[in-house]
Amino acid sequence: MFRKKKQTNIIRQAVDFDQRLLDRDAIKVVQTISKAGFEVYLVGGCVRDLLLGLKPKDFDIATNAKPEQVHKLFKRSRLIGRRFRLVHVMFSARKFLEVATFRSGQVKTAKSGVIVRDNCYGKVEEDVVRRDFRVNALYYDINTKEVIDYIGGLQDINDQTIHIIGEPLVRFEEDPVRMIRAVRFQTKLDFQLSDEIKQAIHQQASLLSNISPARLYEECIKLFHNEYGFQVFERLEKYDLLKHLFKQTRKNEFIKIALNNTSSRIKRNKPVTPAFLFAVFLWQAQNERFQLIKQKQKSTYLAMSQASEEVIISQIKQVSLPRWLTARIKDTWMMQNRLEKMQPKKVEDILASKGFRMAYDFLVLRSQSINPELKSVADFWTKAQK
Ligand code: ATP
Ligand code: MG
Numbered sequence: 001m002f003r004k005k006k007q008t009n010i011i012r013q014a015v016d017f018d019q020r021l022l023d024r025d026a027i028k029v030v031q032t033i034s035k036a037g038f039e040v041y042l043v044g045g046c047v048r049d050l051l052l053g054l055k056p057k058d059f060d061i062a063t064n065a066k067p068e069q070v071h072k073l074f075k076r077s078r079l080i081g082r083r084f085r086l087v088h089v090m091f092s093a094r095k096f097l098e099v100a101t102f103r104s105g106q107v108k109t110a111k112s113g114v115i116v117r118d119n120c121y122g123k124v125e126e127d128v129v130r131r132d133f134r135v136n137a138l139y140y141d142i143n144t145k146e147v148i149d150y151i152g153g154l155q156d157i158n159d160q161t162i163h164i165i166g167e168p169l170v171r172f173e174e175d176p177v178r179m180i181r182a183v184r185f186q187t188k189l190d191f192q193l194s195d196e197i198k199q200a201i202h203q204q205a206s207l208l209s210n211i212s213p214a215r216l217y218e219e220c221i222k223l224f225h226n227e228y229g230f231q232v233f234e235r236l237e238k239y240d241l242l243k244h245l246f247k248q249t250r251k252n253e254f255i256k257i258a259l260n261n262t263s264s265r266i267k268r269n270k271p272v273t274p275a276f277l278f279a280v281f282l283w284q285a286q287n288e289r290f291q292l293i294k295q296k297q298k299s300t301y302l303a304m305s306q307a308s309e310e311v312i313i314s315q316i317k318q319v320s321l322p323r324w325l326t327a328r329i330k331d332t333w334m335m336q337n338r339l340e341k342m343q344p345k346k347v348e349d350i351l352a353s354k355g356f357r358m359a360y361d362f363l364v365l366r367s368q369s370i371n372p373e374l375k376s377v378a379d380f381w382t383k384a385q386k
Pocket of ligand 1: 043044045046057058060130131132133136137175177178222
C-alpha cells in the first residue's frame with residue numbers, strides 16, 4: 001500500500017536556493033558524479049535546512065554510483081565504513097564530504113529488532129524509505145534545480161511537523177537513536193512531533209539502553225553542542241529519555257545556565273568542550289555522593305576523589321566518555337574546593353594551572369545559579385586574573 005502511494009505521489013518542486021547557503025565543494029562533487037553519467041543528489045538534512053533558509057551543518061550526497069566508482073572519480077577520496085561503505089571526498093584536513101550509494105530499505109535485524117546490517121544497494125525510491133523522518137528524505141537535483149519529494153517531506157516542512165517514515169514502533173525498535181534525533185530536530189527546527197512519534201517514544205524510550213555508550217557519546221554532543229541545548233534537555237526529560245542517557249542527572253538552574261552559556265558561546269564562534277557540560281550535568285550527583293562518603297572519610301580530598309570516580313563510573317555505563325574528558329571533569333570538580341578556599345599563597349599556582357580556566361568558568365556559573373553565596377569567591381578569582 002505504502003509503495004503504491006509513494007510511486008504515484010512524487011513531487012518535483014523547482015527551487016532556487018540562496019547561493020550563499022550552498023556549499024561550492026558539494027556542488028562540484030555532485031557535478032563530477034553527474035558528468036560521469038550517474039544519478040546523484042544532495043540529500044537529507046542539507047535539503048531540509050536549505051528549504052527553511054538555514055545554513056546546513058553538512059552536505060550529504062547520494063548516488064547510484066557504487067563506492068568504488070565514486071572513489072575513482074576523486075583523487076583525494078577514501079572508502080570508509082564497515083557496516084556500510086561510504087566515500088569521503090577530502091577538501092582539507094578538516095573538511096570532507098560524504099557520498100553514499102543508494103541503499104535499499106532491506107535490513108537485517110537482530111532479535112531485539114536492532115539493525116545489524118543494511119548494506120544492500122538499491123534505487124533512489126528505496127533509499128528514501130530507509131531514512132528516518134520525512135523532512136530528512138528530500139533529494140535535490142542540481143541539474144534541474146528541483147527538490148524531489150517521494151513521501152511528503154515538503155508538506156511536513158509546510159506544516160512544521162516531523163513524521164517518521166513507516167511504522168514508528170518498528171523504526172524506533174530498529175534504531176532507538178531515532179527517538180533522540182526526533183527530539184533534536186523538533187527543537188532545532190521548532191517543529192512539532194507527530195502524535196505517532198510521541199506515543200512511540202512514550203512506549204519505547206527504554207530501548208535507548210540497548211545502544212552502545214560510544215554511539216550515545218557522539219549523539220550527546222549533537223544534542224547539546226548547539227544553540228538550543230537547554231530546550232533539548234528539557235524535552236528529553238519530558239519524554240523520559242534523559243534517564244537513559246544521564247540517570248544521575250536532574251534539571252537544575254546550574255544546568256540551565258550552563259547550557260545557555262554553551263549556546264551563546266557557539267553563536268559567537270567561541271570554543272566549547274563537552275567536558276564542561278558533562279561536569280555540570282554530574283555535579284549534583286557528585287555532591288550527594290561526596291556528602292555520603294564524607295561521613296566516613298575524614299579527608300575532603302579523598303572523599304571528593306572517590307565521589308568523582310564513582311559518579312563517572314556509573315555514567316560511562318550509559319554514555320561513554322573518553323579518558324581525557326573524564327580527567328578534565330574530575331579536575332574541574334577537584335579545583336572547586338581549592339578555588340573556594342582562596343588561599344593567598346596558592347593564588348599564583350592556581351592561576352597558572354592548566355585546568356584553571358574551566359574550573360573558574362564552572363565556579364562563576366555556580367555562583368550565578370545554585371550557589372549565590374559564592375559570588376564573592378567568583379569575584380575574587382575574576383580580580384586575581386587582572
Ligand atoms: P544535522 O546534520 O543537521 O544534524 P541531518 O538530517 O543532516 O541533520 P545526519 O546525522 O547528518 O542528520 O544524517 C544525514 C541523513 O541521513 C539524515 O537526514 C537522514 O536522512 C539519514 N539518517 C541519519 N541517521 C539516521 C538514522 N539513524 N536512521 C535513518 N536515517 C538516518
Ligand atoms: Mg547532516
